[in-house]
Amino acid sequence: MTANDTTSSLRILDTRVAPVFAGASLRRLCTGAIWSEGPIWLSQDQSVLWSDIPNNRILRWSAASGMSVWREQVEFTNGHALDREGNLLHCSHGLRAIVRTPQVQGVIRADTIDEVLVREFQGKRLNSPNDVVVQSNGCIWFTDPPYGILSDREGHQGRREQPHNHVFCYDPAAGTLHAASDFMQEPNGLAFSPDEQLLYVSDTSAALSADGTGHHHIVVFDVKGHTLQNPRVFAEISPGLPDGFRVDHCGWIYTSSLDSVQVYHPDGTLLGKILVPEKVGNLTFGGVRGDTLFIAASTSLYSIVLNTRGAIRP
Numbered sequence: 389m390t391a392n393d394t395t396s397s398l399r400i401l402d403t404r405v406a407p408v409f410a411g412a413s414l415r416r417l418c419t420g421a422i423w424s425e426g427p428i429w430l431s432q433d434q435s436v437l438w439s440d441i442p443n444n445r446i447l448r449w450s451a452a453s454g455m456s457v458w459r460e461q462v463e464f465t466n467g468h469a470l471d472r473e474g475n476l477l478h479c480s481h482g483l484r485a486i487v488r489t490p491q492v493q494g495v496i497r498a499d500t501i502d503e504v505l506v507r508e509f510q511g512k513r514l515n516s517p518n519d520v521v522v523q524s525n526g527c528i529w530f531t532d533p534p535y536g537i538l539s540d541r542e543g544h545q546g547r548r549e550q551p552h553n554h555v556f557c558y559d560p561a562a563g564t565l566h567a568a569s570d571f572m573q574e575p576n577g578l579a580f581s582p583d584e585q586l587l588y589v590s591d592t593s594a595a596l597s598a599d600g601t602g603h604h605h606i607v608v609f610d611v612k613g614h615t616l617q618n619p620r621v622f623a624e625i626s627p628g629l630p631d632g633f634r635v636d637h638c639g640w641i642y643t644s645s646l647d648s649v650q651v652y653h654p655d656g657t658l659l660g661k662i663l664v665p666e667k668v669g670n671l672t673f674g675g676v677r678g679d680t681l682f683i684a685a686s687t688s689l690y691s692i693v694l695n696t697r698g699a700i701r702p
């Protein structure tokens with residue numbers, strides 16, 4: 389087994405990843421964004437929506453119709469997820485809130501009026517929610533770093549009101565918001581293990597540190613009710629940052645970095661890399677079989693079909 393025996397875009401560092409990469413090749417689907425983030429697969433029309441944050445819009449791609457603008461003037465959305473009812477959740481930098489586009493008769497539509505779901509904690513405005521995941525019990529977990537209020541590039545410059553950059557857990561059944569952890573300096577991406585006993589959260593505080601300090605790692609927590617406990621560093625990601633990531637049905641972690649999607653075994657071993665020509669922001673599993681990794685990387689959306697599938701069925 390050599391490093392280049394599949395395609396030039398794949399690097400096998402541990403033979404366990406070879407079957408997952410077999411026959412796979414990276415494709416650039418479309419381009420034209422400034423900074424791509426928050427991709428989400430919609431099975432309703434077999435499309436991908438994602439945020440082009442500095443352009444303040446949400447883009448759409450499908451195999452049938454290619455790339456288009458889904459919405460404009462979206463208050464600088466970032467991460468996306470579907471809730472248990474199939475509604476579309478947005479992390480809104482501009483509104484400093486978690487926003488919901490309700491599905492209507494099973495369909496997410498661009499012209500549906502959004503609802504603000506969560507916008508403050510203990511009477512103070514959130515920072516700028518960055519990424520979001522939904523637990524099978526319906527709880528909505530999200531990160532709240534300050535990146536969307538530091539300037540007008542990816543939101544509205546504003547004063548921070550929260551004393552910490554929390555990971556939050558919103559329980560929609562109870563209508564309660566819980567500070568799940570204040571352990572992270574600047575929490576960013578997050579994803580559950582398949583059994584939801586673990587939550588992986590990235591810390592990207594190295595992004596803005598002028599002196600080279602700050603984190604570029606993924607921390608793993610034990611999930612206890614609405615809280616996160618027993619944090620330990622899972623992996624240091626370099627080059628670049630683990631902005632966003634996903635977990636497959638085996639529990640393997642697929643994370644963004646500067647030059648690739650890095651694939652980690654839950655034992656912490658770096659198994660391989662999917663090299664991408666642009667800096668990777670985030671990614672999601674999708675496709676009819678859930679086996680296609682859609683990669684939001686700077687100006688473009690890429691895809692690669694793997695011999696695995698996401699932990700969350702689309």
Ligand code: MG
Pocket residue numbers: 425466467518519576577631632670
């Ligand atoms: Mg992010």
